[in-house]
Amino acid sequence: MNRWLIFFLIISVGLSASININYRSQPLSEEIRTQEIDNIEYFNIFELDKVFKALITADLLDQRLYVNIYGSQITFLLDSSYLQFMGEDYNFQYPIILQKEKYFLPITFLTDILPILFPQKITFSSNTIIADTPIDNSIKTIVLDPGHGGKDPGAVGYSKKNFEKNVALQVARKLKEKLEAALDVQVLLTRSKDEFVSLQSRTDFANKIDADLFISLHCNAHRNKQVKGIEVYYLSTAKTDEARAVEAMENSVVFDFEGGDKAVQQYNDLAFILADMAQNEHLEESYRISSYLQDNLTKQTTSYNRGVKQANFYVLRGAYMPSVLVEMGFISNKSGEQKLVSASYQKKIVNSIFESVRAFKFKYDKMR
Ligand SMILES: [Zn+2]
Known part of the structure; x- marks a missing residue:
């Protein structure tokens, strides 16, 4: 050679x-x-x-x-x-x-x-x-928001013995464990015990830690005890009378526990314009994860599908990230209450939300 x-x-x-x-x-x-x-x-x-x-x-x-x-x-x-x-x-x-x-x-x-x-x-x-220094754009931090807490019990069960606030916290704890074990994410709760947390400080917390996804967990209630099923919400002005009713119920915490008219006024003036801007940017992503959630939740629990809905929730208004509110079932319904407090139903809820977050993360990581 x-x-x-x-x-x-x-x-x-x-x-x-x-x-x-x-x-x-x-x-x-x-x-x-x-x-x-x-x-x-x-x-x-x-x-x-x-x-x-x-x-x-x-x-x-x-x-x-x-x-x-x-x-x-x-x-x-x-x-x-x-x-x-x-x-x-x-x-x-x-x-x-x-x-x-x-x-x-x-x-x-x-x-x-x-x-x-x-x-x-x-x-x-x-x-x-x-x-240039690379940007890490994947979904890394998720905030779970167990609704209500402390002096605010949320919806009261059919038997009057169970409260929304406890179901929400139980599901949030289990979900955190599952998400952190299987996905490369950090999961933080807006409350990890039975305490009152104002709606604004829930989203303030998520914004402060620059979370990539915000999921608020709730149980539904209706005057008619027959009403049942699962619905997932993302933010916008409420579209139907039913959505308005749920919106009024979830928002009533501001009137009942956070200082009445004055606090409501403050939320309206302060948060709304900002929230509108913040959420418009994430509307598509919020809708996407809402659809995954609605689909997985109703399939895995075989619950009645009430659909993805839009409503104007205070707790979603201030979040500068994709954010959704899950109504995991009607605690005001007799069998709904029994399911919501059972470990087996909660496990199905946890698995469904986990699958939805995983699908969303895959899609969203790719898109961003
Ligand atoms: Zn609630």
């Missing part, structure tokens, strides 16, 4: 074993390990997670791979060398390879394409990528 060729091979192998990443605003650096496949330098796509906090999801039915970097989505077609970004097609020369259940991209994606996709954020020269 020609000694120049040997020299060249040594140089190129030496250069391509890894690519360095330096971050502009941090002293940290990382590297992407590469390996040769069919004489081309490739890297495991999950290296992008490590260095860019990229969210990576595969849709095998659609033969697509989604990679979200800096809040923008790149769509790869499996087995092809093309990607789509902001409505444009880009060719990175060599196809994506699936090997031992891992996806590999050619390093041309890193060296040639990424700097074109993110010219303000990524540059490449002499085997080093210089990049």
Whole structure:
């Protein structure tokens, strides 16, 4: 073999074993390990997670791979060398390879394409990528809000022995445990014991910790003891008389326990304009998780499906994140009450909400 060729091979192998990443605003650096496949330098796509906090999801039915970097989505077609970004097609020369259940991209994606996709954020020269600090956009923090508490019992059961506030807290505790065990999330409760918490401080808490999702848990009640079923709400001005009635009931805490007319006025003046702005931004996501919840809850509990509804709840108004209110059943109904206080029904509720959050997280992580 020609000694120049040997020299060249040594140089190129030496250069391509890894690519360095330096971050502009941090002293940290990382590297992407590469390996040769069919004489081309490739890297495991999950290296992008490590260095860019990229969210990576595969849709095998659609033969697509989604990679979200800096809040923008790149769509790869499996087995092809093309990607789509902001409505444009880009060719990175060599196809994506699936090997031992891992996806590999050619390093041309890193060296040639990424700097074109993110010219303000990524540059490449002499085997080093210089990049802006990555953004982690996945759903990490969830606030569960057990309704009522302390001096406010919420709805009273058919037997007059059980209260909404206790069911809500029991479900919230179990749900927290399940979510934290199975998903990479931190779950916080607006109250973890039987205490009174004002509606505003519930959302203030969620805003302060910059939560990604807010779920308020409640039991429904109706003057007519026959009324039953599950309904999930997201924020907007109440659309039907029934939704208005539930809205009035859940909001009455402000009048009954938080200082009457004055407090109501304050909520109206202060919170409404802000909340409207905040919630408009998250309306689609709130609707999406409401649909997942309604679907899973009614299927798993075989409860009567009262549908996804919109209402103007104080407790959702101040939340700057996707937020929903779940009415887990009618405690004013005889069998509804028996179910709501039973461990088996609560387990079904917990599983249904868990499944919905998981589906939502998958979808939302991908989109953001
Ligand atoms: Zn309630």
